[in-house]
Amino acid sequence: MKLNIDSSGPLSQNDVLVIRALYYRYSSWLLGYLVEVVKDYKLAEDYLVEIFKEVPLRLSDFTKTDMTPWLQLQQLARIKLSSFARSKRLFEKQADMHMAERIQLDRYISIMTTEQQLVFCGIYYFQQPTAMLASELNKSDEDVKRILKEAFTIIRHG
Numbered sequence: 001m002k003l004n005i006d007s008s009g010p011l012s013q014n015d016v017l018v019i020r021a022l023y024y025r026y027s028s029w030l031l032g033y034l035v036e037v038v039k040d041y042k043l044a045e046d047y048l049v050e051i052f053k054e055v056p057l058r059l060s061d062f063t064k065t066d067m068t069p070w071l072q073l074q075q076l077a078r079i080k081l082s083s084f085a086r087s088k089r090l091f092e093k094q095a096d097m098h099m100a101e102r103i104q105l106d107r108y109i110s111i112m113t114t115e116q117q118l119v120f121c122g123i124y125y126f127q128q129p130t131a132m133l134a135s136e137l138n139k140s141d142e143d144v145k146r147i148l149k150e151a152f153t154i155i156r157h158g
Helices: 013-038 041-058 069-095 114-124 130-137 141-157
Strands: none
Touching: 013 041, 013 069, 041 069, 041 130, 114 130, 114 141, 130 141
């Protein structure tokens, strides 16, 4: 599939057709790949949306390389999933540790609960959106915001 695109300005009708063709051709494959990685259909759908929101910004990349569109979409997926993998590793690491062995990032984080640490570090250090973090932790967005508020209270009052 040879693409002839210049996405420096607003999307043309041709650009929209190309994006639609990419979606129709590869979205089901990509969704299957994402489900296999994250093991959660709803979360995989969310990642799929995030990936295809980025496609218009990278249309010119599809012509500058010899990689197939499928490989380029997989590469985008890996970039998006890297934050998922970091959070998952942090969650698994902290879930297995006792209170005395928790990450000692500083004196405030060490007195937070595991849940508060996950939320605070996920948002502050890994810059994850609250909605994505909520999905990964199987909590509502409001719960994540409440937990973050608790973490900031600990930081403010020691």
